[in-house]
Amino acid sequence: MGSTARQSPWRKAEERERERGAKREAVLHAAVQFFNERGFHATSLDDVATSLNVTKPTIYHYFANKDEILFECVRLGLESIRQAAETVESRGGSGLERLTALMRDYAVIMTKDFGMCVTRTADHELSIEGRAKFRALKREIDLIVRRVVEVGMADGSIGHGNARMMTFTLTGALNWIARWYDPDGSGTPEEVADACVATLVNGLAPRASRKKKA
Amino acid sequence: MGSTARQSPWRKAEERERERGAKREAVLHAAVQFFNERGFHATSLDDVATSLNVTKPTIYHYFANKDEILFECVRLGLESIRQAAETVESRGGSGLERLTALMRDYAVIMTKDFGMCVTRTADHELSIEGRAKFRALKREIDLIVRRVVEVGMADGSIGHGNARMMTFTLTGALNWIARWYDPDGSGTPEEVADACVATLVNGLAPRASRKKKA
């Protein structure tokens, strides 16, 4: 190694493209941290550019506009969740077991930059088209989770109820992690995830003996 | 009635003050709806003014600046929650019973304009001073809820665990209601609240028989 003998221009082009991708990613990483900390509107692209030792036009060389940057951040977060959800859905175990695993992965993602961004970004911050795609992706995830809940209700591992409402309640608790989790605070992402999931799975009563409300 | 005989200027001043208060409230009500729908930054005070058939300087006659308006909206929401929490805390019943009642009231508030505003407003949208008060109020509420959780753990009506994390998980699910509840959709605030609370209290398993994790 070290010789880097190159004959074909192909390899070169590929390499250049890879570098371009790396720079795009760097922008996204810098941007998402600003967005999470200060919010989308309060973050200027000059800030982002400066933090990367470049200027604004450079960023515009990689992205069409500010909205695209936000959307990509959100999309990355949502894709992580969807992937985790899909993986878990199609694996073995009872509905409850699958749902528990899904929630745990979901919770961990919520402690990461791009996951946080999903929760912290409101619909109206995205462009019209971005908003539609955002909603579609969220809905897709919601349906996967709901399906797992329904599997659990069918196989008896999860109590009966309104699956839609139950899904919203569970994912709500998980989404909210992104609003209070502090990486510098106590608890690793995994510990936090386990604690949350345990509360959601077990409910509040100490062990058995729940009456009230059929 | 109808004669409106007035002799003392006292009554007059008082009345004027009441009217001033009513107008302030009207501004807050108009503003909070814009904030919830479009977000704080995307709402211009011209929008708010126009919707009230006045102009911007009129609004500045009642509020020092835009930040104050947002803060008042958030404060109203947080005060509702705190009041509900305090009322419930100091009443009878087991910890679990009290917590259940608290969560129900909390959930209902989250479906209302000012409650929604609390969840939809991020720290960084408030002024520095507003942010501090915001956090203080939220912390106060958090501590009340946590105390009720601990009462429940002590009296045996709630299973043992990390009260802090449990509180975050529960209130997270409730807070998130403000992000998905649709007043025009199916389900009254009370129905939604009951469903969420039921999920949180009961957990997922169908009835008894929970093992795993002490």
Add this chain to the structure above:
DNA sequence: ACATCTGTATACTGACAAGTATAGGACTTA
């Protein structure tokens, strides 16, 4: 009648930040 206070409008300033026009340096390929 006169001085004042309250509420409102018209018309402006000032700041900030998104996005762009333009140029030039560096690398690629021939």
Add this chain to the structure above:
DNA sequence: TAAGTCCTATACTTGTCAGTATACAGATGT
């Protein structure tokens, strides 16, 4: 070494609002 392409910077335009200076109308109190 020349043509073309990619990447980046300087310096600008532009739109949008928050916030304000000023004026005026009507009610209040003397």
